[in-house]
Amino acid sequence: MNCTPIDILKQKTLQWASNFDVYCCLDSNNYKDIYSNYDCLVAIGAKQELTTNYGNAFADLKSFYEDHKDWMFGLLSYELKNELEDLITNHSDKLDFPDLYFFIPEYIIALQNDNIHILKGDSSIIEEIKKVNLDSKFVELEVKVQSRFDKKSYIETVENLQTHIKRGNIYEVNFCQEFFAENAIINPLAVYQELNSLSPTPFAGFFKIQDKYILSATPERFLCKRDNRLISQPIKGTAKRSANKVEDEQIKINLKSSIKEQAENVMIVDLVRNDLTKSAVKGSVKVDELFGIYTFPQVHQMISTISCELDPTVHFIDAIKNTFPMGSMTGAPKIKAMKLIDTYEKSKRGAFSGSFGCISPNGDFDFNVIIRTILYNETQKYLSFQVGGAITYAANAEEEYEECLLKASAIMRVLGQ
Template sequence: MNNAEINVFKQKALQWATSFEVYCCLDSNKYSDPYTQYDCLIAIGSDHTLAANAGNAFDKLHSFYEEHKNWMFGLLSYELKNEVEDLSSQHTDQLNFPDLFFFIPTYLIALQGDEIKVIKGDPSIIEIIHQIKLNHSTSKPNLKIESKFDKETYIETVEKLKTHIKRGDIYEINFCQEFFANHAEINPLAVYNELNTLSPTPFAGFFKINHKYILSATPERFLCKRNNRLISQPIKGTAKRSKNSVEDEQIKIALKSSIKEQAENVMIVDLVRNDLTKSAVQGSVKVDELFGIYTFPQVHQMISTISCELNPTTHFIDAIKNTFPMGSMTGAPKIKAMELIDAYEKSKRGAFSGSFGCISPSGNFDFNVIIRSILYNEKEQYLSFQVGGAITYAADPESEYEECLLKASAILKVLGQ
């Protein structure tokens, strides 16, 4: 099958999946790196599910995996921080995703190159999916999008966070703001398809958990395991693209050589190295790439790659727990940064800045970072997306605010704003 035919099949499979209560699509958008196993995985229906709140959720996931040793897809909410560390969240949550949710799919379809493969379930579903007639929804959602911060309050808050940095409480914090819409009615799959067309990214995905949805165009990998190696690829450093190719190349070079962006990036690299050490064979943690520049439709990003050899005495679920939540979404030192996030942000993060992905029967896994993502509770008609950035001593509050709007641009566009 050619590219166009594979894409049509993917659209039909996602449309067929909408009749199920639970399904998950992980799409690399044909982005190839040494760790990507499939172009796209579509997990549909559930034979077994696990939903747990922070407390002993990771232990339950450990038991769930050991009991089934099957393909499983799932969500790790940011709120699991309250289990990993002695923390809590004071903010209200109108989305109400579970803190942890995993399911073993009834059907699992893999797309790789020009091939379609049914990994789990009756192979005849390929023919059923081929017969689907595609619905092409073109209507833009009619939403009133608001922000929990106006520009002035955002800038004031960044100044307060810089005061914490000046007095040595922290040296970097990922500070986020929520955009939201009440009385929101959208076609989740149509919005996701448009977002993925406008902003195709390597760790994109669509996750439906009953009446709750994650529509993600995330460019960031949290953590993956390939055999006995763990790999983390934090993003820190963002620059806007230019339509002028010469200017775009200059922006890329400026990002690569920016002392500010390098400082942000290396702080998180150090944090990730420290997190990986907890699960690593002694002396095996290494930085494979520092300050790599990667280009996406809206932005250039600075991405570093850190890896280690997993200690044979450490279960891979514990390795996930030992690095969670990801340092790129907290700041450093990690615990103090998370305390200040709860104090200064105005929304509970919930699924945002958590992760979703999959675990294979052999214990390999791949999890993204939930950024550049729309979260939607259909029952409550509440839609939300959050954006943020790293605040350091050198941060300019006005520039940080503009960077938030840049990161939100693709989502605002598909929501008709």
């Protein structure tokens, strides 16, 4: 891979940041996005922190913002669902991420159009960063990945979930399986950079919270706010790419016209529209794009865009709360789907299928969806990633299993599996 001067500066920034206990990188990988203000943001060092578990987490976050009205970067774990609804997860958790974590950084470095900007902190750190010598040594991975499901048990579980669909209990459920490694020894930053090189995506990121790491190649935006407008871009619909250009183009056409994929997508679009109405000016919710096809290194994806005008009487933190967790990772109806997820999945999701991102001083924000992501607890030496898909009446269990392996392929390659 040929690195541009800005790529090298990005790598040096992350290596310099690794001396801190807390830092977060949000990287668009230069995908064009009308809603993004910067190509890459790196927030380094924690001046203030908020760490809490579900109960009053969103109220605590609102108070934290109102007390400081500063840049803040953070994590919203999927387990916050237990605060919002009468839900509980009994699965064990060896990753031990907090349900909600936010920090106000000492430094914020922004990269935009091959230029570097210091949004927070002393500009002299640019010279420090430029002097960093990049690590060139290869770090041997010690990772043996296992799965919580074999193919037979996965297919049986999908068929059990389809029984609930046939009974009318749900229309769609996002069912996920965990791949994990115990006694795993990795260099988190090196693994992230390899993953980001192999699978660059528009909402990628790296998040270090003391001994816990999020290494993300996610293509999905959960929710962002620009002025008084909220925008959500759920993904539902996946197709494997081909090295043959003509065949690859036909795959895109087939995905765009697939009745099955459209049905999965529109169910989540309707769910997101419903979630946004809780925070919207009446009549302002609209679908800006339905069934858009977007191309990434391993897959084509079907992405829709839904937006609304934020009701001025609704605090923006409440707008996040009203849409969380994102419908693309639950199913519909949302509460029943989440109950079935807790019943049929074998792992606690924790940070997976939650979100991380940033809030600016004026209350604008942007949060991704934590998918295509490695989670790592360095102290416990436990590594985990989960993959899943939408299970509907028309879903084929064996094809869903193969789609999971496709979504896991980039991570598997990076981990040497």
